Amino acid sequence: MVVGELTEEVELIVIGGGPGGYVAAIRAAQLGLQVLLIEKEDIGGVCLNRGCIPSKALITAAEDYAKGIKGNVPGIEHSVTIDFFKVQEWKESVVKKMTQGVDTLLKGNQVKILKGEAFFVGPDEVRVMTDTEAHNYHFQHCIIATGSRPVELASLPYGKRVLTSTEALSLQNVPKRLAIVGGGYIGIELGQAYAKFGSQVTILEGTPSILPAFDPSITRLIMRSLKEWKVEVVTGALAKSAVESADDVQLTYEVNGEERAVIADYVLVTVGRRPNTDELGLNAAGIAVDEKGLIPVDQQGRTSESRIFAIGDVVAGPALAHKASYEGKVAAEAIAGQHSAVDYSCIPAVVFADPEVAVVGLNEDEAGRLYEKVTTGRFAYGANGRAVSINAAIGYVKLIADGNSGVLVGAQVVGAEASNLIAELALAIEMNATLEDLALTIHAHPTLPEIVMEAAEVALGTPIHMLKK
Amino acid sequence: MGIYQFEFPELGEGIHEGKVAKWIVHEGEWVREDEPLAEVENDKAVVEIPSPIEGKVVKLFFSEGAVASVGEPFVSFETNGVTENSNSEMPKTSIEDAGLATTAHEVKQAEVESAGITTLATRAMPIDRKVPNEETIPGRRVLAIPSVRKLAREHGVNIAEVMGTGEHGKITRQDVFAYIENQDGDEPAFNTTEAPHQIKPSEEARKKPFFTSIHEDIVPLSSIRKSIMEALVKSKFSAPHVTMMDEADVTELVSLRNELKQMAAVREVKLTFLPFIVKAFIAALKKYPYLNSELDEGNAEIKLKKEYHIGIATDTDRGLLVPVLHHANHMSMWELAEQISILSSKARTGKIKLEEMKGSTASISNIGSAKGLFFTPILNYPEVAILGVGRIRAALVRKDGEIVDAHMMALSLSFDHRVVDGAMAQWALNEVKEVLADPKRMLMEV
Ligand SMILES: Cc1cc2nc3c(=O)[nH]c(=O)nc-3n(C[C@H](O)[C@H](O)[C@H](O)COP(=O)(O)OP(=O)(O)OC[C@H]3O[C@@H](n4cnc5c(N)ncnc54)[C@H](O)[C@@H]3O)c2cc1C
Numbered sequence: 001m002v003v004g005e006l007t008e009e010v011e012l013i014v015i016g017g018g019p020g021g022y023v024a025a026i027r028a029a030q031l032g033l034q035v036l037l038i039e040k041e042d043i044g045g046v047c048l049n050r051g052c053i054p055s056k057a058l059i060t061a062a063e064d065y066a067k068g069i070k071g072n073v074p075g076i077e078h079s080v081t082i083d084f085f086k087v088q089e090w091k092e093s094v095v096k097k098m099t100q101g102v103d104t105l106l107k108g109n110q111v112k113i114l115k116g117e118a119f120f121v122g123p124d125e126v127r128v129m130t131d132t133e134a135h136n137y138h139f140q141h142c143i144i145a146t147g148s149r150p151v152e153l154a155s156l157p158y159g160k161r162v163l164t165s166t167e168a169l170s171l172q173n174v175p176k177r178l179a180i181v182g183g184g185y186i187g188i189e190l191g192q193a194y195a196k197f198g199s200q201v202t203i204l205e206g207t208p209s210i211l212p213a214f215d216p217s218i219t220r221l222i223m224r225s226l227k228e229w230k231v232e233v234v235t236g237a238l239a240k241s242a243v244e245s246a247d248d249v250q251l252t253y254e255v256n257g258e259e260r261a262v263i264a265d266y267v268l269v270t271v272g273r274r275p276n277t278d279e280l281g282l283n284a285a286g287i288a289v290d291e292k293g294l295i296p297v298d299q300q301g302r303t304s305e306s307r308i309f310a311i312g313d314v315v316a317g318p319a320l321a322h323k324a325s326y327e328g329k330v331a332a333e334a335i336a337g338q339h340s341a342v343d344y345s346c347i348p349a350v351v352f353a354d355p356e357v358a359v360v361g362l363n364e365d366e367a368g369r370l371y372e373k374v375t376t377g378r379f380a381y382g383a384n385g386r387a388v389s390i391n392a393a394i395g396y397v398k399l400i401a402d403g404n405s406g407v408l409v410g411a412q413v414v415g416a417e418a419s420n421l422i423a424e425l426a427l428a429i430e431m432n433a434t435l436e437d438l439a440l441t442i443h444a445h446p447t448l449p450e451i452v453m454e455a456a457e458v459a460l461g462t463p464i465h466m467l468k469k
Numbered sequence: 470m471g472i473y474q475f476e477f478p479e480l481g482e483g484i485h486e487g488k489v490a491k492w493i494v495h496e497g498e499w500v501r502e503d504e505p506l507a508e509v510e511n512d513k514a515v516v517e518i519p520s521p522i523e524g525k526v527v528k529l530f531f532s533e534g535a536v537a538s539v540g541e542p543f544v545s546f547e548t549n550g551v552t553e554n555s556n557s558e559m560p561k562t563s564i565e566d567a568g569l570a571t572t573a574h575e576v577k578q579a580e581v582e583s584a585g586i587t588t589l590a591t592r593a594m595p596i597d598r599k600v601p602n603e604e605t606i607p608g609r610r611v612l613a614i615p616s617v618r619k620l621a622r623e624h625g626v627n628i629a630e631v632m633g634t635g636e637h638g639k640i641t642r643q644d645v646f647a648y649i650e651n652q653d654g655d656e657p658a659f660n661t662t663e664a665p666h667q668i669k670p671s672e673e674a675r676k677k678p679f680f681t682s683i684h685e686d687i688v689p690l691s692s693i694r695k696s697i698m699e700a701l702v703k704s705k706f707s708a709p710h711v712t713m714m715d716e717a718d719v720t721e722l723v724s725l726r727n728e729l730k731q732m733a734a735v736r737e738v739k740l741t742f743l744p745f746i747v748k749a750f751i752a753a754l755k756k757y758p759y760l761n762s763e764l765d766e767g768n769a770e771i772k773l774k775k776e777y778h779i780g781i782a783t784d785t786d787r788g789l790l791v792p793v794l795h796h797a798n799h800m801s802m803w804e805l806a807e808q809i810s811i812l813s814s815k816a817r818t819g820k821i822k823l824e825e826m827k828g829s830t831a832s833i834s835n836i837g838s839a840k841g842l843f844f845t846p847i848l849n850y851p852e853v854a855i856l857g858v859g860r861i862r863a864a865l866v867r868k869d870g871e872i873v874d875a876h877m878m879a880l881s882l883s884f885d886h887r888v889v890d891g892a893m894a895q896w897a898l899n900e901v902k903e904v905l906a907d908p909k910r911m912l913m914e915v
Contacts, residue, residue: 298684304683304684343615430614432613432637432639434637
């Protein structure tokens, strides 16, 4: 420490301004704490700047364009053109609107924002490097919300043409050919979007199936749509190297022991994300990370150092923005002396693919391991008036319930607006609703959520809009 | 068609029998799964035994008033299903599912007991709706909505321990309030509907919300732990304890026991020092009867016991149990040795009956087997004396002007100073020492 350097006292320091950190900061401020939020890049974190929001904006644009090309309702003819530069401008404006909103909220709640990179120099002190200076802060409590970054494969170092999702979201032109390594949700979402914009897309997935975390009946529907958009999917593929040239990049991979190559404008690598815990000086704080780099925490988000909490992508659980925000609220409340705890029954997860996929709670196999008897009910979009009239007859809702009590334990939705339909099902699980409760709740007609009601009736054996086999 | 034989289930940890107070079903009657079969009484509460299956009751194996033990044939059924013949096929889990053998239920029983309620305590708490069972399957969640979970946390209540009275065992706000009330001990558990307005969770509970933590593991108190806790607190805070510590020269006793070991082997008896200590203790109790007494504060009198029932504190996996050597003064040394080994093995395997742990007039606690020396045993209240036995150590002692090898046994005698004064206690301890030092004297004490 430099002689004469001043150390400032702060009640709560939040490191990282993503959906975990900014939400924690606001909640803590609402509860009367004096909060300093330190963010090295942009307020809003990955989610608002380089994740959920920009990717959904691009997906919407791609969908719009696709409808223009393929037509939606017969009889309405479009002639569409695309100015991708303008699309990107619009996407940026969406991001800006959201991050400015967050900035306004933080300021309105008297959260002090400091742009700089923070790291621990002791169990109650962080050092923040800004563009111009370094400054130390003593804290009473600290929340680590530094999120995650893309994993880099040793065989495919990032470069001008080997991209992370961040660059892939900001391309200034639609690439002619795009190769994607990793068939997880980010790869599928972006792959489909660029395919709709007109790219020739190849997706390489190491395991036997894309979206390996999801049921085969879900991936089948996604595969069908990928095929429709001429996306080539190679499973069981191992990417070996990428050689960049002035105009393109050659990606070599191995499948079934055979070496193959694909030439593309860009290679997008989406093989997972790693927590930003390696450059935080956690040692100085007395905090150890696990083998994945995640920080062990208790039910309130408290680390082994009781003044320091951790939330979001740096702790275990699905790396999702809504989970980060939930944990942020819990940690802030715990620090303010409330008895909050991370205590959810389920976390919904959505893939903004075509068709959309949304799951919550247990799948049928998991339920089968926990309950003596499992009851399921599945109802197709094709038999729903709204789905057919919006020309989105593909997909289904599947409900999974404890066979003895009828209590809903899981749900899967594939199809249009799955991302919105899943909310009712998450609420139903948290409220311990039974299949009967869902069946007896009046759902407005004609709407997609009627499919949920019908699926419940299928499970109960009395669907109206389906003939029993 | 099949015949299904239902064995008498465990009613709770350490409770291995119960009196059939009343049959709710009759032979020939059709019962559904989980419908009550009988009311069974143990010394803690009256519980209903639910039917494990649906079927026709063929035979009731006990008459009302009879005592049934765990594992005995209780009821046989004729079922519609495939022959599910035997008890071994009656998985223990279904008894647990019926809510009879898990912790929270016992807790309820204990609470009911402490609330002084001995009538149908469990009736209003549906025994088939057992939440803690859910928890025993990791991944399955307790049925409670988020706001109720929060309520429980705020009151320091582990939601997994709350009995859910809602549909499918769902835990309601009222259930949480009832649990809190019940923990405070001023309301019975089943008075759920009136309770919610007047909750007053203890200050401590308010401060200590329930979460799992990486800093600690949370272990719910077993019913045995709870009763140990209650008994010890009562003893320590009722009787002013004083402990005398001394050593007995057991050199001769050690060689005597070595001689007798062969004889013991022939008789297939494990001969420890304990029978000798029991004898020596009884000699002292006889000489100083106030140590074998009970204080009746209400009537302002001391009851001097004329029988010598010696409790033997026994360490088991489930906690400390105190089986009793009834009429120990009438037993031969062999009988004592045999009885001690039978009782302690019963205690360790959980087969001990309640009456085998009742009625002691004074107790012995042995820390020597764990290599301990002196300690301050807590009285097995309302007894007045407890003899703590430490390990035997080899020592050099001065005897008749010479330094000789000796074996010394550590003794710690705790007593209730309200009844016995220090000098008397020391005289009594001296008597124990003398008898142990001179095993011949034991002959005279038989
Ligand atoms: C392409 C893409 C699409 C996604 N789509 C979705 C989706 O649809 N739905 C969803 O739920 N999730 C989605 N995610 C995941 C989601 O973005 C993350 O789960 C979420 O952002 C995690 O929030 P966080 O607060 O933990 O961390 P982040 O959002 O990663 O924020 C961490 C912040 O901390 C800052 N920081 C790091 N280290 C320091 C330091 N030392 N000092 C100061 N600041 C620091 C970083 O600059 C960053 O701003 C997507 C991710 C990607 C990449």
